[in-house]
Amino acid sequence: MNISVQEMVDKFYQVLKKTGFTDERAALCARLFAEATRDGVHSHGLNRFPMFIKQMQSGNTDIHVVPKQVGNLGIIEQWDGQMGVGPLNAHFCMDRAIAIAKEHGLGCAALKNTNHWMRPGAYGLQATEADCIGICWTNTTQFMPLWGSLARKVGSNPLVIAIPREDGPVLLDMALSQFSMGRMGLHRERGEQLPVPGGYDSKGNLTRDPATVMGDGLALPIGYWKGAGLSLALDLIAALLSGGKSAYQIAQLGAEVSVSQVFIAFDMETTLAQEDRQQMVDEVIRDLQATEPIEGHTPPRYPGEGMLNKRKESMGNGIPVDPVIWEQVLEL
């Protein structure tokens, strides 16, 4: 079953309005959820929407609250998300980073006390639409072990790096776990092993079995000790710059709320001539695309290439949706 992007935006908008969102905030939130789905990120798009609405209806989130500025350190602004709507808070702060970058070349907004931002890549794409390089990350609760132990100590801390390009941006949008829960769930449903180890069993043995990892096992950081170290470093920076909570402090809350995020934008209009930089990036991408795959493998892709292909398909044929979930949304 396929739904046009516009139809999805409109439906999400209606539901958000009914939930009490103001016009402007409903429109932005609807667009973010629909664009995630359009680009193939169903887990943080359509498939998450019913749960998101339920959370908004629960009354635990003030859906009208906006970030409050708590510090101005020159090129770094500090914002308190006041536990408001995660995607709207994140979008607001990347906007601030872009605005500072447009004036000074480089800008940063650090955000504390915010909620799940849904699709991480959205805020990277937001930067590229303003012809900026965007870098952003969020911390999460403690989720993965350090090398040599089985205690959950570091977050999966999704990291986004987005680079503007005329033919479509380069978009790295990755959690620091080797596989997302969504991806592991898909493999488990199909009864397939993961292509590479995705975590530990309860005894600390590496395993490719998604059911084991998702059961009493533990997800694996990319690069073992290296990803754990990167996660820790990003966590500390997010908490330090925003004055917000670390993964450790979030874990004490018992639920993944009040996370800390960093948004950085580098304005590209002021750097190299548009032509020169376009040429450099295109050359790199052509080189990658000319790579011969290993027999039986799909051709190697640059980060964001799969997303852009999905987007093109969705724009042409509508977004393929799970009819059960779409039905749920229609009933909201």
Place this chain on the structure above:
Amino acid sequence: MNISVQEMVDKFYQVLKKTGFTDERAALCARLFAEATRDGVHSHGLNRFPMFIKQMQSGNTDIHVVPKQVGNLGIIEQWDGQMGVGPLNAHFCMDRAIAIAKEHGLGCAALKNTNHWMRPGAYGLQATEADCIGICWTNTTQFMPLWGSLARKVGSNPLVIAIPREDGPVLLDMALSQFSMGRMGLHRERGEQLPVPGGYDSKGNLTRDPATVMGDGLALPIGYWKGAGLSLALDLIAALLSGGKSAYQIAQLGAEVSVSQVFIAFDMETTLAQEDRQQMVDEVIRDLQATEPIEGHTPPRYPGEGMLNKRKESMGNGIPVDPVIWEQVLEL
């Protein structure tokens, strides 16, 4: 055989002076090489020093040339390293990033046409000594494959994140390959397999055999497709911000020269109260250090912990050195 830190600095300084370095540049360069060795990074300290001097003597590098500013984009400065001395160019640019950060909270210097910076972590530590968070990275030549292919397409692009802390900084200093060549060489010498897959054999099978990877195999990016994507993103940013060469363009040169680097500093003096942030970071580190190791494993460590331990030992007992290499240095 142990050498005191001061003796090593003095000896390096003498050799650099004899090679034609001016006082100030010889002193800085000697300190960087000696501190790398003091902190346990022999591969980019003492063990590299004879080769470094040979390169300086070859006449291919103008040892007196300093970076030339080619762009001022507000908070981002662009510098041309003019193919000068890598560690001195890098130190200069982190100094610029720190100076901008001291004025504006955040600063960035992008450097093109430079040479190998030796120990990546040095420039992160430099930032922490000025009470800044330091982030820096370099691109390299094409070195590792994308997921699904066996062609060398992305660099190992070492990434550094350093966070100031009273009891010693947190220092993430990592190449995006799962193992450095040095580490793989050690395992090979001892006839040991790597603890986790470190690369591919010539047919594209993952292998833990260091000799295979270092022979006609290929090194593996951390997290497979994820590290390859991160490497590509860092490469593009370095080339875009500096106006310098991408890994692809470096590979066309046939030697790893004229690399591009990015140096970012966030001033911490202006953010949270010193006390609050110290407490947050210490709390996170205490939590990690309280982690129970898996039976037979050494206790989990935070990034930089091993380095600080080595430093303490070196300061107390002198730096343990390979006598053959030390002899080579004495003869320079």
